[in-house]
Amino acid sequence: MKKNILLSLLFLPLACFGELFLEITKGSDDPFKVAIIPFAGSEKISKPLNEVIRNDLNRTGEFSLLGTKLLLPLIIEDGDINYQDWSLLGMDYLVAGSILQGQSSVDVNYDIYDIQKRKKIRSSKVFGLPSQIRQLAHYTSDGIYESIAGIKGIASTRLLYVNEIKSKKFNSNYRLMLADSDGANEKTLLSSSEPIISPAWSPDGQKVAYVSFETGLAKVYIQDIATGKRESVLSKDTQISSPAWSPDGKYLSLTLYQDGNAEIYILRLRDKTLTRMTNQFAIDTESSWSPKGNKILFTSGRSGSPQIYELNLRRLNSKAKRISFEGTYNAKAAYLPNEEGIIFVHRSRDGLFHIAMKYKKENFIRILTEAKMDESPSVAPNGNMVIYGITEGDQSMLAGFSLSGASFKLPAAQGEVREPAWSNFLR
Amino acid sequence: MNKSINTFFALTMLILLSACSSLQVTEESVSNQAVAGVSISQKSTATQAVLANAVVYFEYDQYTLTSKSIQALKGVVGLMKRNPKIILSLEGHADERGTREYNLALGQRRAESVANYLIANGIKRNQLVSKSYGEERPLSLGSNDSAWSKNRRVEIK
Numbered sequence: 001m002k003k004n005i006l007l008s009l010l011f012l013p014l015a016c017f018g019e020l021f022l023e024i025t026k027g028s029d030d031p032f033k034v035a036i037i038p039f040a041g042s043e044k045i046s047k048p049l050n051e052v053i054r055n056d057l058n059r060t061g062e063f064s065l066l067g068t069k070l071l072l073p074l075i076i077e078d079g080d081i082n083y084q085d086w087s088l089l090g091m092d093y094l095v096a097g098s099i100l101q102g103q104s105s106v107d108v109n110y111d112i113y114d115i116q117k118r119k120k121i122r123s124s125k126v127f128g129l130p131s132q133i134r135q136l137a138h139y140t141s142d143g144i145y146e147s148i149a150g151i152k153g154i155a156s157t158r159l160l161y162v163n164e165i166k167s168k169k170f171n172s173n174y175r176l177m178l179a180d181s182d183g184a185n186e187k188t189l190l191s192s193s194e195p196i197i198s199p200a201w202s203p204d205g206q207k208v209a210y211v212s213f214e215t216g217l218a219k220v221y222i223q224d225i226a227t228g229k230r231e232s233v234l235s236k237d238t239q240i241s242s243p244a245w246s247p248d249g250k251y252l253s254l255t256l257y258q259d260g261n262a263e264i265y266i267l268r269l270r271d272k273t274l275t276r277m278t279n280q281f282a283i284d285t286e287s288s289w290s291p292k293g294n295k296i297l298f299t300s301g302r303s304g305s306p307q308i309y310e311l312n313l314r315r316l317n318s319k320a321k322r323i324s325f326e327g328t329y330n331a332k333a334a335y336l337p338n339e340e341g342i343i344f345v346h347r348s349r350d351g352l353f354h355i356a357m358k359y360k361k362e363n364f365i366r367i368l369t370e371a372k373m374d375e376s377p378s379v380a381p382n383g384n385m386v387i388y389g390i391t392e393g394d395q396s397m398l399a400g401f402s403l404s405g406a407s408f409k410l411p412a413a414q415g416e417v418r419e420p421a422w423s424n425f426l427r
Numbered sequence: 428m429n430k431s432i433n434t435f436f437a438l439t440m441l442i443l444l445s446a447c448s449s450l451q452v453t454e455e456s457v458s459n460q461a462v463a464g465v466s467i468s469q470k471s472t473a474t475q476a477v478l479a480n481a482v483v484y485f486e487y488d489q490y491t492l493t494s495k496s497i498q499a500l501k502g503v504v505g506l507m508k509r510n511p512k513i514i515l516s517l518e519g520h521a522d523e524r525g526t527r528e529y530n531l532a533l534g535q536r537r538a539e540s541v542a543n544y545l546i547a548n549g550i551k552r553n554q555l556v557s558k559s560y561g562e563e564r565p566l567s568l569g570s571n572d573s574a575w576s577k578n579r580r581v582e583i584k
Contacts, residue, residue, distance in 0.1 A: 120450055121449060121450060122451040122452070122453075123450065123451070123452045124452065124453040124454070124455070125453070125454045125455070126454075126457060127455075128456060128457030128459070129457075129459065132457045135458075136457050143453065178462060187462040187464065188464040189464055189465065190464065190465050190466075191465070192466075192467040193468070194467070195560070195563035195564070197527050197531070198527065198528060205460075206460075212467070213560065213563065214467050217558055218559070218561075224463075225460065225461075225462055225463075226460060226461045226462065226463060228463030228465045230465060239558060239559065241531055242528045242531075255528065257535055257559075260535070260539045260542070261532075261536070261539070262531075262532035283529065283532040283533065283536065285528045285529060285532045286529060299526070299528075299529055301529075305488070306525070306526075306529055329525065331526045331529050332526040332528065332529070345525075347525075373570075375526060375527070376526070376527070391570070394568075394569070394570065427455070
């Protein structure tokens with residue numbers, strides 16, 4: 001499944017929506033060739049639906065979609081597929097669908113055909129409200145992606161990120177934002193005149209945790225997305241930061257500063273029991289959980305420079321093990337969803353910060369990005385895409401890439417955008 | 428799992444494998460999550476009238492005091508000894524390089540370095556409140572050495 005990391009440059013500026021503008025900057029060099037016959041239905045629905053499906057699949061970088069103009073003469077009659085013709089066009093797969101609009105609902109039906117094997121491989125239906133066209137399209141493109149690429153699609157997942165609108169004299173406005181994975185459908189979860197950092201998803205996608213400086217001191221809050229109800233996780237009079245949810249949603253790992261120094265604790269949410277995990281003269285922070293919940297990664301300055309450490313939670317009194325050795329700055333690490341490796345921020349010899357990855361079975365790191373101040377990588381739940389923050393000129397924005405080598409950017413219409421956090425699967 | 432009140436349709440997913448091998452058939456409804464936003468207008472509470480107003484600066488990645496900072500802190504020690512009732516806030520900051528959480532911790536270490544110096548010179552711990560803003564409140568905007576050196580600081584106020 002891992003294709004080559006180096007690829008041809010393919011500039012495909014795409015339509016913009018919401019406050020983030022999706023721009024695909026690179027595609028994979030070995031994409032699946034797919035023909036999608038535009039789903040027929042009333043133009044009001046079919047136009048956006050077809051557009052979103054194509055954009056979703058293009059963004060993965062793993063698909064090369066046949067231009068819609070070339071499809072016109074190739075109409076399917078009575079479900080009869082002329083496999084020979086599609087094969088001559090070089091297609092690997094064919095997708096055909098239709099839209100059925102009821103009074104208060106929209107049904108999307110689609111079929112996927114494997115051209116080489118000459119058979120239908122999927123027949124699916126998604127349905128929803130007429131106001132949910134984008135969601136219907138995301139579910140459809142995820143189905144197409146899953147059947148063809150063999151892993152779950154992430155078009156129907158969501159992103160959290162921080163937006164700062166700077167104005168004169170330091171009265172910035174900070175907002176915690178929620179959007180669809182393509183940047184559309186943006187909503188404000190929290191708006192404040194004080195900084196907001198480190199947003200984190202609950203595993204079920206219903207809640208967020210973040211650090212807000214609204215009281216003048218960094219504190220961690222948990223907020224329910226649907227109701228807006230929020231609470232400070234601990235009533236302690238100390239700085240609290242760097243929240244990360246355990247995969248079962250029952251615990252939150254945190255950094256507490258009660259001794260004046262950053263130390264990692266695990267908070268059991270049910271009864272607010274705190275367990276101290278580190279006890280070190282140096283800084284310990286940026287904890288994150290392994291997918292099975294049995295280990296945490298964190299950044300520690302105990303060796304004299306920030307490095308990544310791993311701590312086994314199941315073994316009593318186990319010692320944290322250093323796992324990063326290249327360079328003098330490795331921080332904010334997270335496990336890949338299959339635990340094959342970790343992704344983190346690495347400072348290279350020229351002093352620039354990049355996103356890097358280290359696979360368990362390799363004894364070297366792979367540097368994956370090339371801007372100057374790349375930060376905050378977050379991996380999509382299918383493990384195939386990474387979103388992170390970049391700075392271009394003096395503008396910070398989000399960028400992403402797939403492990404197959406495709407890349408994209410999400411520049412904001414307004415202000416600075418940073419610290420993206422990718423949700424779990426939400427379906 | 429706690430089903431959201433706001434899921435308009437219950438999520439249904441059927442995956443049936445048909446008899447004639449590997450045809451996947453699914454039926455699924457799209458979920459719709461409601462979102463409620465919150466706005467905070469409250470500003471962090473302003474501290475007392477400014478009695479001491481000093482800034483000390485740090486080297487990149489460092490939280491140890493330089494000889495220049497120590498000169499600045501001597502004035503603060505004198506002032507605090509003359510005003511044994513005032514409480515000073517030591518606010519640590521970092522430049523924009525590096526991760527935000529590590530910089531928050533670094534800012535805190537810088538504030539603690541100042542606190543430790545003041546305590547070593549006879550100031551009581553309970554007269555000092557140390558905290559950090561990390562890289563979130565730069566004094567100087569810009570991505571160059573000059574801006575960065577102004578941003579690696581502890582503000583005493």
